[in-house]
Amino acid sequence: MPRTMHPSREELAEIIKLATDLTDPGHPVSVEQLASCADEEARAPLLRLCATEARRQKECVRRMAGINERLSEQNKLLTGEPLIEAVFIRAAENDKAVVFARGHRQQVAVDAGVDARALKPGDGVLLAKGGAAIIGRCAASLNGCVVAGFVRWAGARMLVEYGAGQKELLEVPPGALEDPAVAGIEAGSEVLCHGEARIFLELLPKAAGDHFSILKEPPSVSGSDMGGMEDLYQRIKTTLCACLLHGDSARLFGLSARPGVLLAGPPGVGKTLIAKRLAAELKAGHGNCVFASVKPGEFASKWYGEAEARVRAAFKHLNTHAARGLVVLYLDEVECLGRTRGFAPGGVHDDKVLACVLAELDGLQSLSNVAVIASTNRVEMLDPAFVERIGGSIIHVPRPDARTAAEMLKVHLPEHMPFSPNGAERHVTRSALIEAAVALLYADNAPASAIAKVTFTDGKQRVVLARELVSGRLLASLADAAKRRAHDRFIQVGGGGIRVEDIEWAAHETAERMRRLLTRENIHHYLTDLPQTTQVLSVDPVMPPGAAEGPPLIVPRPIQDDDWIIQLLDPESQP
Numbered sequence: 001m002p003r004t005m006h007p008s009r010e011e012l013a014e015i016i017k018l019a020t021d022l023t024d025p026g027h028p029v030s031v032e033q034l035a036s037c038a039d040e041e042a043r044a045p046l047l048r049l050c051a052t053e054a055r056r057q058k059e060c061v062r063r064m065a066g067i068n069e070r071l072s073e074q075n076k077l078l079t080g081e082p083l084i085e086a087v088f089i090r091a092a093e094n095d096k097a098v099v100f101a102r103g104h105r106q107q108v109a110v111d112a113g114v115d116a117r118a119l120k121p122g123d124g125v126l127l128a129k130g131g132a133a134i135i136g137r138c139a140a141s142l143n144g145c146v147v148a149g150f151v152r153w154a155g156a157r158m159l160v161e162y163g164a165g166q167k168e169l170l171e172v173p174p175g176a177l178e179d180p181a182v183a184g185i186e187a188g189s190e191v192l193c194h195g196e197a198r199i200f201l202e203l204l205p206k207a208a209g210d211h212f213s214i215l216k217e218p219p220s221v222s223g224s225d226m227g228g229m230e231d232l233y234q235r236i237k238t239t240l241c242a243c244l245l246h247g248d249s250a251r252l253f254g255l256s257a258r259p260g261v262l263l264a265g266p267p268g269v270g271k272t273l274i275a276k277r278l279a280a281e282l283k284a285g286h287g288n289c290v291f292a293s294v295k296p297g298e299f300a301s302k303w304y305g306e307a308e309a310r311v312r313a314a315f316k317h318l319n320t321h322a323a324r325g326l327v328v329l330y331l332d333e334v335e336c337l338g339r340t341r342g343f344a345p346g347g348v349h350d351d352k353v354l355a356c357v358l359a360e361l362d363g364l365q366s367l368s369n370v371a372v373i374a375s376t377n378r379v380e381m382l383d384p385a386f387v388e389r390i391g392g393s394i395i396h397v398p399r400p401d402a403r404t405a406a407e408m409l410k411v412h413l414p415e416h417m418p419f420s421p422n423g424a425e426r427h428v429t430r431s432a433l434i435e436a437a438v439a440l441l442y443a444d445n446a447p448a449s450a451i452a453k454v455t456f457t458d459g460k461q462r463v464v465l466a467r468e469l470v471s472g473r474l475l476a477s478l479a480d481a482a483k484r485r486a487h488d489r490f491i492q493v494g495g496g497g498i499r500v501e502d503i504e505w506a507a508h509e510t511a512e513r514m515r516r517l518l519t520r521e522n523i524h525h526y527l528t529d530l531p532q533t534t535q536v537l538s539v540d541p542v543m544p545p546g547a548a549e550g551p552p553l554i555v556p557r558p559i560q561d562d563d564w565i566i567q568l569l570d571p572e573s574q575p
């Protein structure tokens with residue numbers, strides 16, 4: 001589109017002033033005045049004035065001519081043919097260039113005023129003369145830029161794949177090959193290209209497969225790291241291994257050969273731990289098992305098609321591992337991915353990513369050595385198609401009950417630790433402090449137990465108790481707080497070990513943090529039994545009795561945004 005140009009404000013002001021000056025009846029000197037002045041002496045200053053005026057008028061005329069010229073140029077543009085936006089592809093022989101315009105590639109001339117050597121593939125250019133010549137540059141149009149997966153070289157061109165398996169040959173500008181990364185590009189790498197112009201633009205920095213973190217050595221998690229979940233773990237392991245290790249017989253019995261489960265449960269209850277332990281045990285038992293994990297949010301991209309390309313590249317990478325041995329694929333937070341179609345926050349775009357992951361999971365069917373473990377905090381948000389693809393089994397990983405919590409605390413307060421008093425009493429102290437922590441967290445009326453009051457839009461209210469928020473992560477954090485307190489004392493006054501009062505202090509601190517953790521926005525992640533028909537209006541902390549008077553039981557640490565929440569939720573992140 002031609003751009004409209006107008007005289008500047010200053011130019012307009014000048015034109016108006018000129019016109020006023022020339023027609024001003026009170027002009028200081030007129031020819032008549034000059035002619036009627038007989039006095040020689042009086043005539044001299046008049047002549048000087050006249051000369052100055054003549055010079056000024058000459059200057060005005062010159063400027064007006066300039067303005068006039070510019071206006072007529074603009075007039076030509078406005079009434080002339082429209083300019084066409086195009087995408088520069090490459091320079092061609094005889095000072096010509098190949099561009100993509102009006103839906104196809106074409107060769108055009110390059111106007112003398114345009115430096116063709118400075119143009120890069122993908123740059124926006126303006127065509128004039130019926131689209132026959134580049135006359136200038138314009139902002140590059142990113143419409144049509146897509147991400148594709150590199151397949152192989154085809155001579156000097158690139159064969160890439162995008163969309164639903166659509167293959168295309170891309171023009172590669174000669175200069176691009178000077179980049180060793182482009183020259184040595186590997187199959188599956190992501191490239192940004194202009195899909196319609198079919199030109200390679202750039203190699204995207206993330207290499208294929210980086211979207212899955214693939215650990216050849218699965219994390220060393222064993223049964224001793226997992227307290228009180230043995231039955232659940234064995235059930236999950238059996239479900240997965242029935243297909244993973246006995247795929248042929250499973251097929252013989254008409255069972256789905258897809259090893260997959262969906263672990264549904266609140267944050268921190270041990271879902272990831274289960275997946276890691278399975279990978280570690282498979283590795284120990286079968287020699288070759290890698291642990292691959294991804295949060296589907298990591299596939300997200302601003303580029304159209306890039307998220308799908310990432311999914312494809314990641315699964316391709318995964319397949320190479322699956323061809324060599326067992327793989328435990330852990331898909332975390334799948335509620336971001338497997339939302340009921342049509343309701344994804346990114347609309348059609350997210351739905352496409354989901355469709356792409358579903359297609360890739362289908363592709364895994366032949367690879368019965370990939371155990372897919374998906375996990376979610378919000379099972380009600382999942383697309384049923386996604387649950388089916390996972391293998392249809394939803395296994396709930398619940399919050400620990402008091403007995404399980406005690407077992408979990410045993411993991412985080414192992415026997416070999418210094419418990420006070422030392423010696424024979426050590427084990428007694430250990431049991432006593434685990435009991436004390438459980439009693440504080442699970443008692444219905446202990447000061448630490450009431451955490452928050454939830455008010456719903458229909459006016460109903462309910463109290464959230466500490467035990468409704470207990471998880472393995474929270475218990476690990478609680479044990480850690482007690483250990484740190486005992487250690488501080490150890491450094492300051494020496495001797496001693498962990499005491500019951502340390503765990504009581506830690507339980508109160510944990511309850512205090514829980515009070516600050518729950519909000520109207522996140523409460524659905526923590527409580528799965530909230531009514532679906534009414535909404536949460538507010539979440540207010542319930543302070544323990546006596547908290548208002550006297551010094552608080554715990555002096556809360558300064559809070560910076562989500563800092564403390566992260567610490568609470570992820571003890572590993574603590575300094």
Ligand SMILES: Nc1ncnc2c1ncn2[C@@H]1O[C@H](COP(=O)(O)OP(=O)(O)OP(=O)(O)O)[C@@H](O)[C@H]1O
Nearest residue numbers: 226227267268269270271272273408411472473476
């Ligand atoms: N059974 C358990 N025994 C001991 N500790 C546990 C147990 N389950 C969880 N934990 C502790 O909780 C931490 C967090 O567990 P994990 O990462 O598996 O939770 P998650 O269910 O995956 O949480 P999220 O939904 O937030 O990802 C573990 O690192 C571990 O310290």
Ligand SMILES: [Mg+2]
Nearest residue numbers: 271272332375
């Ligand atoms: Mg997890």
